[in-house]
Amino acid sequence: MDWLSRLFEMMPVRGRLDLRCNYGAPWRIDQGPGGSNEIPYHAVLAGSAMLEDPAGGRPLQLKPGDILLLPGNPRHVMHDGSGAVPLPVRDRASLNFMISENLGSDERLDLLCGHFAVAPPHDRLLRSYLPPRLIVHAGTHAGQKETAAQLAGLVALMRSESADDHLGGRAMLNALSTAMFTFVLRLASETDDAPRGLLALAGNPRLAPAVAALFNEPARAWSLPDLARLCNMSRATLARQFQEKLGRSATDLLTDIRMTLAANELRKSSLSTGAVAEAVGYQSEAAFQRAFKSHMGITPAQWRKMQEPSGREVFASPVAAADAKLAETSEVGPLVKRRPARGGDAPSLASEDSNVRSTRKRESRPISRP
Numbered sequence: 001m002d003w004l005s006r007l008f009e010m011m012p013v014r015g016r017l018d019l020r021c022n023y024g025a026p027w028r029i030d031q032g033p034g035g036s037n038e039i040p041y042h043a044v045l046a047g048s049a050m051l052e053d054p055a056g057g058r059p060l061q062l063k064p065g066d067i068l069l070l071p072g073n074p075r076h077v078m079h080d081g082s083g084a085v086p087l088p089v090r091d092r093a094s095l096n097f098m099i100s101e102n103l104g105s106d107e108r109l110d111l112l113c114g115h116f117a118v119a120p121p122h123d124r125l126l127r128s129y130l131p132p133r134l135i136v137h138a139g140t141h142a143g144q145k146e147t148a149a150q151l152a153g154l155v156a157l158m159r160s161e162s163a164d165d166h167l168g169g170r171a172m173l174n175a176l177s178t179a180m181f182t183f184v185l186r187l188a189s190e191t192d193d194a195p196r197g198l199l200a201l202a203g204n205p206r207l208a209p210a211v212a213a214l215f216n217e218p219a220r221a222w223s224l225p226d227l228a229r230l231c232n233m234s235r236a237t238l239a240r241q242f243q244e245k246l247g248r249s250a251t252d253l254l255t256d257i258r259m260t261l262a263a264n265e266l267r268k269s270s271l272s273t274g275a276v277a278e279a280v281g282y283q284s285e286a287a288f289q290r291a292f293k294s295h296m297g298i299t300p301a302q303w304r305k306m307q308e309p310s311g312r313e314v315f316a317s318p319v320a321a322a323d324a325k326l327a328e329t330s331e332v333g334p335l336v337k338r339r340p341a342r343g344g345d346a347p348s349l350a351s352e353d354s355n356v357r358s359t360r361k362r363e364s365r366p367i368s369r370p
Helices: 003-008 122-129 145-159 169-190 199-202 208-216 224-228 235-246 250-263 273-280 285-296 298-308 317-330 349-351
Strands: 013-025 028-031 038-046 049-051 060-061 066-069 076-079 090-093 096-103 105-118 134-137
Touching: 003 169, 003 199, 003 208, 003 250, 013 169, 028 105, 038 122, 038 145, 038 169, 049 145, 066 169, 105 122, 105 145, 122 235, 122 250, 134 145, 134 169, 145 235, 145 250, 145 273, 169 199, 199 208, 199 235, 208 224, 235 250, 250 273, 250 285, 273 285, 285 298
Parallel strands: 013 096
Antiparallel strands: 013 105, 028 076, 038 066, 038 105, 049 060, 049 076, 066 134, 090 096
16 A cells, blocks of 8 residues: 555545635635644635735745645635735525625636644644645646646536535535545655655655555564665665655654554554554553653543544544643643653664664664564
């Protein structure tokens, strides 16, 4: 299984179209932040929009075919660029979505607005591997990648479905939104300037075997030399490439994958904590307990107790409430800001990275055996 498919199997993402905007100048959209587990998106169908830079830089112009994802889920502002006082808007509900429009003239903006929902704690993990702002262009022009043309076709289908109330329209629009998330990440990973993070790492063909191995066999006791051999490169080069592309070590990625799988498995009441520990690559339940608490901010038992019954809708408010409860309980920052490993925990590849010229005996030591 490829890494992106495996990622979405581990942390399902659900898309939803919230609004279709049809504005004439002058107009302004001031939105966010959304729900704690949401990643907003905007797809420009026609017209153009100026996206304000929250850091105070020059606004960025979005054109037809541009799709904007905001994994950082910030407050964001878009406008027509005129500087004029925006006209009042009128929202009207269709059968399957909301339409927002004004009486402005000139070139009109046609914009699809929605969000992707990721069940906690996976939302924080996913954000830590994606840039705060991601923009791709869907088009069918000469020289465009095949993925860009496929994404353009998907957006065209969303445009058609949102033009009227069709039978099953809401289900179709939400399913297309979900597929759009995958297409956007695929297209971003194929670009020459893929943003730093998982997209840049996976987009590097030399590192692809290591990424696939970590996602598909996370319970295996991987060592840095093992991964280096898969990629036909030296241990030092592999460690450097991970830091340059991902911004962290291979062991950080492996631990994140293991803890994500563990969080999923702990939802199943039939599995003991020891069984979950073994399933994700820990031979010692005590070491797993320490690693889980260091990573998540709470113990496996506390995490299991917090979970809602299975089958809950990702968009339902109880999930957001559970996420808030997790934040209150853990009082920790993003998952990547974990405490240093304690004695007995799975050894870190990061420490091995600094000893490139270590002995062969040390190089063969598994990176993950507690």
